[in-house]
Amino acid sequence: MASVSSQPQFRYTQPPSKVLHLRNLPWECTEEELIELGKPFGKVVNTKCNVGANRNQAFIEFADLNQAIAMISYYASSSEPAQVRGKTVYLQYSNRQEIVNNKTTADVAGNVLLVTIEGQDARLVSIDVLHLVFSAFGFVHKITTFEKTAGFQALVQFSDAETATSAKNALDGRIIPRYLLSENIAPCTLRITYSAHTDLSVKFQSHRSRDYTNPYLPVAPSAIDGSGQFSLGLDGKKLEPESNVLLASIENMQYAVTLDVLHMVFSAFGPVQKIAMFDKNGGVQALIQYPDVQTAVVAKEALEGHCIYDGGFCKLHISYSRHTDLSIKVNNDRSRDYTIPNPAMVNPQPSMVGQQPIQTLGAAAHQYNGTQYAPGLEQPMMPPQPSAGWVSAVPAVPQSMPVQMTSHHPFVPPATMPQMTPGMMQMPGRSGVPPPAGTVPPYRPNQM
DNA sequence: AGCACA
Numbered sequence: 001m002a003s004v005s006s007q008p009q010f011r012y013t014q015p016p017s018k019v020l021h022l023r024n025l026p027w028e029c030t031e032e033e034l035i036e037l038g039k040p041f042g043k044v045v046n047t048k049c050n051v052g053a054n055r056n057q058a059f060i061e062f063a064d065l066n067q068a069i070a071m072i073s074y075y076a077s078s079s080e081p082a083q084v085r086g087k088t089v090y091l092q093y094s095n096r097q098e099i100v101n102n103k104t105t106a107d108v109a110g111n112v113l114l115v116t117i118e119g120q121d122a123r124l125v126s127i128d129v130l131h132l133v134f135s136a137f138g139f140v141h142k143i144t145t146f147e148k149t150a151g152f153q154a155l156v157q158f159s160d161a162e163t164a165t166s167a168k169n170a171l172d173g174r175i176i177p178r179y180l181l182s183e184n185i186a187p188c189t190l191r192i193t194y195s196a197h198t199d200l201s202v203k204f205q206s207h208r209s210r211d212y213t214n215p216y217l218p219v220a221p222s223a224i225d226g227s228g229q230f231s232l233g234l235d236g237k238k239l240e241p242e243s244n245v246l247l248a249s250i251e252n253m254q255y256a257v258t259l260d261v262l263h264m265v266f267s268a269f270g271p272v273q274k275i276a277m278f279d280k281n282g283g284v285q286a287l288i289q290y291p292d293v294q295t296a297v298v299a300k301e302a303l304e305g306h307c308i309y310d311g312g313f314c315k316l317h318i319s320y321s322r323h324t325d326l327s328i329k330v331n332n333d334r335s336r337d338y339t340i341p342n343p344a345m346v347n348p349q350p351s352m353v354g355q356q357p358i359q360t361l362g363a364a365a366h367q368y369n370g371t372q373y374a375p376g377l378e379q380p381m382m383p384p385q386p387s388a389g390w391v392s393a394v395p396a397v398p399q400s401m402p403v404q405m406t407s408h409h410p411f412v413p414p415a416t417m418p419q420m421t422p423g424m425m426q427m428p429g430r431s432g433v434p435p436p437a438g439t440v441p442p443y444r445p446n447q448m
Numbered sequence: 449a450g451c452a453c454a
Contacts, residue, residue, distance in 0.1 A: 023451090024450095051451075051452045052451075089449095090449055090450080092450080096451070
């Protein structure tokens with residue numbers, strides 16, 4: 001065949017082709033603009049934009065060679081150059097005879113994202129952290145994780161491509177916020193493309209895969225597993241039944257740890273619904289109830305082993321409780337139900353007690369002001385203040401607005417409520433209520 | 449302003 005590459009590419013005449021090569025296009029010129037440009041001369045059957053290192057070149061393919069010739073001829077003798085958005089574009093016959101659109105699956109928007117977690121400790125990122133990160137953009141249906149040559153990867157399934165796209169746009173190239181990971185874990189960068197999958201197959205709830213649409217899916221049989229899967233998580237931690245209620249025991253309690261202190265500490269991760277403190281084995285323990293398991297998981301991971309006060313005082317040990325809904329009989333200095341708007345109201349309506357954990361929707365999302373505590377997590381030591389200082393800083397009535405008392409359908413996956421908005425990801429150390437998703441600018445990479 | 453990319 002005729003060797004094209006042996007010729008200088010910008011010789012004055014190009015052999016005609018129904019494909020035209022365009023240069024000097026404005027930034028991010030669209031396919032529509034290319035079609036507009038070519039339409040007067042014939043039928044544009046294909047285009048390719050954002051070509052070249054500067055992404056300012058493009059190709060237009062006409063149905064017929066004569067149409068391409070017409071366009072080239074017109075602008076060759078026209079006093080007005082071809083323009084897109086007022087910018088002169090230069091046209092010539094392409095040295096190819098057709099446009100090949102190599103759209104990979106990674107470019108075709110879909111509802112499932114392929115996430116590669118990069119970093120020394122990528123493997124230590126739990127599926128729960130991934131769930132939390134991606135839940136900021138919408139309900140996450142399923143997640144599977146696996147090891148490939150590319151490293152530690154996950155498939156994250158949303159309901160639709162739009163939601164997936166917003167997550168991809170916001171998170172691709174970003175790091176997982178440090179406060180979601182143990183402090184000794186190296187930064188983990190997310191690389192995100194679309195997957196060709198539309199519906200992941202999740203057989204069991206496990207450390208490797210979750211189906212959040214089906215709470216009754218059996219937990220992976222940890223002992224018996226024919227497929228060689230681990231009964232331990234990738235991080236080597238034991239598989240422990242998660243719960244929305246945490247059991248915290250306080251070690252080395254040099255200072256009094258009050259209900260208010262616990263409320264403040266645990267509110268950093270989401271709305272605390274109830275707290276009950278009690279003495280056990282000569283120490284103090286507390287049960288802390290969140291509306292959902294995810295919040296409890298994050299709180300546990302963030303707080304486990306940390307001290308409330310500097311100097312190793314009041315070290316927290318946290319496990320999951322078997323409780324799902326605490327029965328608070330009386331609001332006093334050892335137990336409180338924060339879902340009761342009026343703290344003076346001691347014993348709520350009997351119908352309120354013993355219900356399903358309340359599935360708060362919007363209210364909980366706005367109430368969530370966990371970021372205020374986050375800086376303390378990056379530097380785990382708390383100010384060496386006695387608890388009195390904390391108590392006075394905490395209003396007797398918590399800052400939470402009255403939680404919606406409506407009992408929602410119990411099978412609504414808790415993740416339908418936004419656990420975290422992109423704005424919170426952006427500035428984990430700042431206080432304040434996050435702006436609604438969509439109004440926040442993409443957060444800065446590689447900070448936090 | 450000068451020919452894509454799996």
